Amino acid sequence: xxxxxxxxSDKGLFGRLGDQLDRFVGWxxxxxxxxxxxxxILVPYWAWRTPVKPQEGGPRPSLQxxxxxxxxxxxxxxxxxxxxxxxxxxxLAIAQNKDEIYAGLDNVGTVxxxxxxxxxxNICMFxxxxxxxxxxxxxxxxxxxxxxxxxxxxxxxxDSVIPSAEHVDQFIDWVHDHDLYQVSDVATDILRDQEAxxxxxxxxxxxxxxLPRDLILQLNVNRNxxxxxxxxxxxxxxxxxxxxxxxxxW
Amino acid sequence: MSTAFNPADVQGNILHxxxxxxVRYLMLEVTEPIAxxxxxxxxxxxxxxxxxxxTEQPWETKPDTCFNIGLTYQGLRALGAPxxxxxxxxxxxxxxxxxxxxxxxDAGASAPENWEKPFDEPARIHIVASIYADExxxxxxxxxxxxxxxxxxxxLDPARDGWCFNGDYVHFNYTDNISQPKFKEIxxxxxxxxxxxxxxxxxxxxLLGHPTNFEGLKWRVPQPEALGHNGSFNAFRVLEQDxxxxxxxxxxxxxxxxxxxxxxxxxxxxxxxxIGAGLSRRDALREVIAAAMCGRWRNGVPLALSPDMPNPSxxxxxxxxxxxxxxxxxxxxHIRRCNPRGAQIxxxxxxxxxxxxxxxxxYGPAYVYDPAKPRDPxxxxxxLLGNFIGANLGAQFEAMSCDWxxxxxxxxxxxxxxxxxLGANDPVTSWFDLPLKxxxxxxxxxxxxxxxxxxxxxxxxxxxxxxxxxxxxx
Numbered sequence: 001x002x003x004x005x006x007x008x009s010d011k012g013l014f015g016r017l018g019d020q021l022d023r024f025v026g027w028x029x030x031x032x033x034x035x036x037x038x039x040x041i042l043v044p045y046w047a048w049r050t051p052v053k054p055q056e057g058g059p060r061p062s063l064q065x066x067x068x069x070x071x072x073x074x075x076x077x078x079x080x081x082x083x084x085x086x087x088x089x090x091x092l093a094i095a096q097n098k099d100e101i102y103a104g105l106d107n108v109g110t111v112x113x114x115x116x117x118x119x120x121x122n123i124c125m126f127x128x129x130x131x132x133x134x135x136x137x138x139x140x141x142x143x144x145x146x147x148x149x150x151x152x153x154x155x156x157x158x159d160s161v162i163p164s165a166e167h168v169d170q171f172i173d174w175v176h177d178h179d180l181y182q183v184s185d186v187a188t189d190i191l192r193d194q195e196a197x198x199x200x201x202x203x204x205x206x207x208x209x210x211l212p213r214d215l216i217l218q219l220n221v222n223r224n225x226x227x228x229x230x231x232x233x234x235x236x237x238x239x240x241x242x243x244x245x246x247x248x249x250w
Numbered sequence: 251m252s253t254a255f256n257p258a259d260v261q262g263n264i265l266h267x268x269x270x271x272x273v274r275y276l277m278l279e280v281t282e283p284i285a286x287x288x289x290x291x292x293x294x295x296x297x298x299x300x301x302x303x304x305t306e307q308p309w310e311t312k313p314d315t316c317f318n319i320g321l322t323y324q325g326l327r328a329l330g331a332p333x334x335x336x337x338x339x340x341x342x343x344x345x346x347x348x349x350x351x352x353x354x355x356d357a358g359a360s361a362p363e364n365w366e367k368p369f370d371e372p373a374r375i376h377i378v379a380s381i382y383a384d385e386x387x388x389x390x391x392x393x394x395x396x397x398x399x400x401x402x403x404x405x406l407d408p409a410r411d412g413w414c415f416n417g418d419y420v421h422f423n424y425t426d427n428i429s430q431p432k433f434k435e436i437x438x439x440x441x442x443x444x445x446x447x448x449x450x451x452x453x454x455x456x457l458l459g460h461p462t463n464f465e466g467l468k469w470r471v472p473q474p475e476a477l478g479h480n481g482s483f484n485a486f487r488v489l490e491q492d493x494x495x496x497x498x499x500x501x502x503x504x505x506x507x508x509x510x511x512x513x514x515x516x517x518x519x520x521x522x523x524x525i526g527a528g529l530s531r532r533d534a535l536r537e538v539i540a541a542a543m544c545g546r547w548r549n550g551v552p553l554a555l556s557p558d559m560p561n562p563s564x565x566x567x568x569x570x571x572x573x574x575x576x577x578x579x580x581x582x583x584h585i586r587r588c589n590p591r592g593a594q595i596x597x598x599x600x601x602x603x604x605x606x607x608x609x610x611x612x613y614g615p616a617y618v619y620d621p622a623k624p625r626d627p628x629x630x631x632x633x634l635l636g637n638f639i640g641a642n643l644g645a646q647f648e649a650m651s652c653d654w655x656x657x658x659x660x661x662x663x664x665x666x667x668x669x670x671x672l673g674a675n676d677p678v679t680s681w682f683d684l685p686l687k688x689x690x691x692x693x694x695x696x697x698x699x700x701x702x703x704x705x706x707x708x709x710x711x712x713x714x715x716x717x718x719x720x721x722x723x724x
Contacts, residue, residue, distance in 0.1 A: 165467045169644070
């Protein structure tokens with residue numbers, strides 16, 4: 001006999017009924033009807049009762065050197081033209097400027113990898129960089145801003161920040177707004193993030209049972225997120241350290 | 251608006267230092283916006299007893315006292331700047347220094363939660379006024395004139411006084427204030443490259459609305475132009491220095507070198523007298539380590555020019571040098587980390603671009619190290635009241651602080667370490683490499699945090715036109 005059933009038999013009639021009820025309620029949540037109610041009524045009601053601010057994009061600020069190299073940028077920029085033509089224009093804008101963009105990234109010096117991807121009607125730039133986000137974007141503008149402007153011009157809201165050389169601060173803020181929120185790898189940190197963004201910091205809010213609800217509400221206002229900050233094969237090394245080690249010049 | 255340089259429109263503490271031996275910073279809260287705007291307007295002419303703002307206009311006779319102001323974002327709001335204008339300021343200024351703490355390495359003992367009064371309530375600091383004078387009595391009298399309940403501004407105690415206790419020497423016993431960006435509009439171009447190898451700084455390094463270090467790139471000028479043009483931004487910092495801890499660390503590191511077989515390569519036996527007459531080997535090593543950490547000997551002579559001795563003959567320039575591949579200045583030395591000049595760096599476009607005008611004065615009494623004397627628990631507080639001025643806080647002060655001063659991204663040989671003097675160091679993880687002539691290094695460890703942030707504010711240094719604009723708001 002294991003401990004659990006032992007405990008159940010100790011509960012008496014009401015205790016056993018209670019367990020049955022728990023199981024019934026647990027089963028309810030998996031039914032189609034309940035899922036439909038949750039999505040159409042419950043979540044909008046929660047969202048109305050507990051307004052949640054979207055989390056900021058990008059990695060969490062940290063003082064640890066290991067956290068400040070190989071940081072991920074997941075830039076998702078909605079195209080103005082949401083048709084195959086629009087997507088083709090975006091593909092062409094990257095292809096036409098590929099050499100300059102890659103040379104520019106090389107000169108920024110702190111970039112490990114960068115890729116351009118079209119997902120649905122978004123042109124995305126996913127990259128791994130070292131150090132401060134604003135420094136990365138600023139150096140990028142200084143190096144190849146005029147070339148990248150051709151891409152940004154195809155994006156919703158992009159016209160307000162180009163030419164980027166004349167709108168450096170706005171451009172950096174705009175890119176930051178399009179960088180995906182990186183959901184923490186640690187469950188309690190997700191709660192902590194919610195408290196921080198809603199301004200109710202301090203202990204006493206780390207009720208783990210609230211976790212799914214907080215996450216649901218955040219994903220309700222922040223549809224696309226990065227799950228964690230990603231895997232690294234050789235954590236803690238900057239692009240320049242890797243290049244130096246391999247003798248490819250930094 | 252014209253990009254021609256008009257010195258009468260620029261506050262006088264930006265492009266020049268006043269070379270006054272005393273300074274007082276008054277952190278002010280605006281309690282009555284209408285009265286405070288009248289106060290601003292009066293400060294332009296010095297009418298009604300309000301101290302007059304000192305401008306960049308060349309003077310025939312040096313004034314006895316100088317007076318300048320900086321405004322925080324909360325201050326601009328309190329004075330009634332319109333919402334559209336407030337929104338045109340850069341994000342880092344809007345957020346304020348305490349919100350940018352992690353970027354600046356202000357964590358642990360330096361975290362804003364631990365800042366001293368009045369910096370523990372950053373939203374109440376609206377104006378940081380500075381008075382420069384020869385005597386304390388002059389500071390007192392200007393303070394009385396500047397802060398008065400009828401002017402709708404209240405002093406948030408305590409005011410902060412700095413003084414030069416020994417010329418350009420600061421705590422930790424280094425000469426400071428040696429190298430500053432030079433502007434052709436101010437310093438002229440006569441024989442320029444002969445006394446400083448760094449390119450002259452365009453005015454836009456510090457003044458908004460002028461060409462920047464990046465060709466074709468302009469920082470946003472806060473609107474309207476009358477408010478933003480010719481303005482500048484300042485990171486005002488109260489930096490406490492652990493003078494005892496610093497000297498004790500030098501002794502500890504020198505003792506380690508005495509035991510290290512490679513220590514003879516740092517300082518060949520017999521060369522002690524080159525470091526200073528009558529110095530013991532340990533004391534000579536202490537000076538060698540202090541010089542490596544800073545990049546200059548304590549008298550200001552740069553290691554880049556004189557790596558083996560602080561008093562070379564003939565004398566050498568203290569500013570005309572660069573870091574080539576064979577430079578014996580450590581990659582991680584303070585002055586090289588904060589301004590790598592023309593050295594090879596990872597961020598290839600960033601050479602010369604993160605320069606700042608630095609105006610600082612020490613506070614607290616001079617300190618003389620006595621190894622025989624144990625640390626006094628009531629040791630007076632010492633440090634630096636620093637102003638780090640530039641046209642773009644994000645591109646200059648913050649960029650320098652977060653990637654160069656700490657983290658060390660600029661050179662793969664220092665990445666992962668923090669500045670030995672100013673960095674957010676923890677003795678468990680900190681390190682600093684002493685270069686040897688052979689090209690090898692000796693790694694020093696166990697550096698504690700010598701400098702702790704005790705307060706500060708991001709301020710906007712308005713032009714004369716901007717003060718006029720703010721003073722006339724209704």
